[in-house]
Every structure is written in structure tokens, then in C-alpha cells.
Amino acid sequence: MSKFDDKKQLKCSFCGKSQDQVRRLIAGPGVYICDECIELCSEIIAEEFEEDTELDLTDIPKPRQIKEYLDQYVIGQDRAKIALAVAVYNHY
Numbered sequence: 001m002s003k004f005d006d007k008k009q010l011k012c013s014f015c016g017k018s019q020d021q022v023r024r025l026i027a028g029p030g031v032y033i034c035d036e037c038i039e040l041c042s043e044i045i046a047e048e049f050e051e052d053t054e055l056d057l058t059d060i061p062k063p064r065q066i067k068e069y070l071d072q073y074v075i076g077q078d079r080a081k082i083a084l085a086v087a088v089y090n091h092y
Contacts, residue, residue, distance in 0.1 A: 012037055055092070063089045 010019045010027075012034035019025045022034035061069070066085035074081060 057092055060089065060092050 010025055010032055011017065012022065012025060013031040014033055014037040017034055017036070019032075019034075022036055024035040025032050026034075026038065063082070063085040066088055067081050070081040070085065
């Protein structure tokens with residue numbers, strides 16, 4: 001191969017495989033990613049989503065407790081703190 005051919009050879013920016021070594025090479029702004037790296041990244045993300053973080057919903061503070069906590073950090077804005085406390089409580 002000549003130097004000219006090496007410059008035109010596209011490679012995955014993650015694993016370094018050339019476009020001849022993979023099934024598909026996706027182009028981004030100045031980078032490329034192969035189908036194998038996309039699959040690996042997809043598996044990593046799927047594993048992270050599978051790890052469900054269980055919330056302990058038995059110990060949710062009451063709106064009054066939430067407002068008292070907000071009172072420690074926010075001066076005034078009582079109506080907003082009450083609305084926020086109720087909204088947070090109802091969310092869970």
C-alpha cells in the first residue's frame with residue numbers, strides 16, 4: 001500500500017479496526033465508530049439500567065418536614081417552599 005492509500009483508510013476511533021475489518025463504520029464529526037464498539041457500548045449502558053436502585057419509600061418525609069428542611073436554606077418564599085414540599089411528597 002502506498003502512503004496515499006493509508007491516509008484514505010478509515011478506522012474506528014475507539015478500537016482502531018479498519019473499515020475492512022468491521023461490518024459497518026459510522027462517521028461523526030472527525031471520528032468513526034464501528035458496529036462492534038456500538039454493540040459493546042450498548043451492552044454497557046443496558047447493564048447500568050438493569051441495576052435498579054431500590055428506593056425506600058417507607059421513610060418519605062412529610063411535606064411539613066420537607067418545608068422545615070428548606071427553611072434552613074431558603075429565606076422567605078414560604079408559598080414556593082410549601083408548593084415544592086407538597087409536590088416532592090406527591091411525586092413519591
